[in-house]
Amino acid sequence: MSSTEHVPVLAQELIDLLQLEPQHIVVDLTLGRGGHAKLVIERLSKEGTFIGLDADITQIAALKSMGLINQTHTPQTHTESQARTVLLHSNFDKVGQVLKSLNIACVDRIYADLGLSSVQLLDEKRGFSFQSSTLDMRLDPSSPHTAEEVVNTLTEADLNEIFEQYGEEREASRIAEAIVTSRKTHPINTAKELSEIVRQAKRNHFKKVHPATQVFQALRIYVNDEFGTLKRMLQQIPQLLCAHGRFAIITFHSLEDRIVKNTFKQWEKDGICKRINKKVVSPQWSERKVNPRARSAHLRIIEKI
Template sequence: MDVLLERHSVHAVDGILLDLGVSSLQLDAPHRGFSFNHTGPLDMRMNARQVLNTMQVVNDSPMDVLVEIFKRYGEERFAKRIAHRIIQTRRETPIATTTQLAEIVKQAVPHGVSKIHPATRVFQALRIHINAELENLAMGLDVAIQLLKPGGCLCVIAFHSLEDRIVKHRFRTCARTASLEILTKRPILPDAVEVQHNPRARSAKLRVARKL
């Protein structure tokens, strides 16, 4: 963000909107490998020039690493069962596609324990891990706050609890040092009409702060 603005000789801005996570364009492109709703390669890289992809992590990581990824980034309570099933499967054949992995996860998780697809948290965890999303978010918030002019607003839309927690804590830390004023005591959520028109917005949380 700061590098891009520097190229255009922009050194401070009045407002910044961070719309976190994967985009609909990426989710709907099977070849990017972000969604289990389409058959595609296990990729999930935001930056296609990056070497590490999801297929490598799924097929090469030891069980304890997979469990840690699923727990830390997906808050997946069946992490051990899922990792064990992945290890068993890849001994016989490489896990190469999104739908193949989704089916493996589905078989490992007890039926009917969640309203969401059984693979949702696993795919989230792998995507966050591959792209170092939480680390990049923390750095991005710092850069955004530095770039804001006094009185400028930082708006952040998060889509899961891990992202939202980082944003909330960063805002609170800055508020304690009187560098930001939090304008949203609680996150703004989409209403029923918006969710009806855009189901992917159902988990969105908007937080806003103003630079002092």
């Protein structure tokens, strides 16, 4: 496997906890390169149905063109050996509409693996990595604002708030001030320029992580409205699951994990769902050693009552 390929995180744990049955209807909300999806589809029979979504059309296109997952031609047909499979370009906050359009009243399993795939992260043109020669950061190119527009047009106060709220960046105000000063001379057009401005503005940073990590996280969350889409998606889950249906989600930073944890607690309090794993599932040392992306991963899962 090349270093640019995406290695699915917590794959065995996810499969074990989903307890799939061959006839299940399963929704993958974040297909990516289909690493988890392939493991799921393998466990479904022709009586089963797999629906996969991704907000990034390039991910769907790659899956189809590389034949990583063979989509059956129409949602109503399937091959002898394979579950009915539907791959769609859609934000997961539209999952309710998607299922309605497929005439599916409820599903047995839904799962999500948040964030970005390694392929997106390493793509120069996307502007997600510190050395990129662009500053886009949109998952879906039809989203209204790029990170470039955000850093060049928002006020210092707004930038400060974004870095504080979405990046928990302690030096948010120094960084916002440095950005506004720098863009007076010329606009900030690349991730490389931005990461250098942040590096110079920061007084303290841990050597193990890049100094612009939190600022890049914050911009990505803001540009893609990641918390808004996550909350809107979560709201729909209890209605979309059949009785005893399960929902699993892998998060990669404390802010999104907090949203999931609090939502699950509320569902338990309301008597809608019960937690399957009382403690959050984290990757084993052996996985963390070989896959740096896994280090901050947390898996939570609930079952509808």
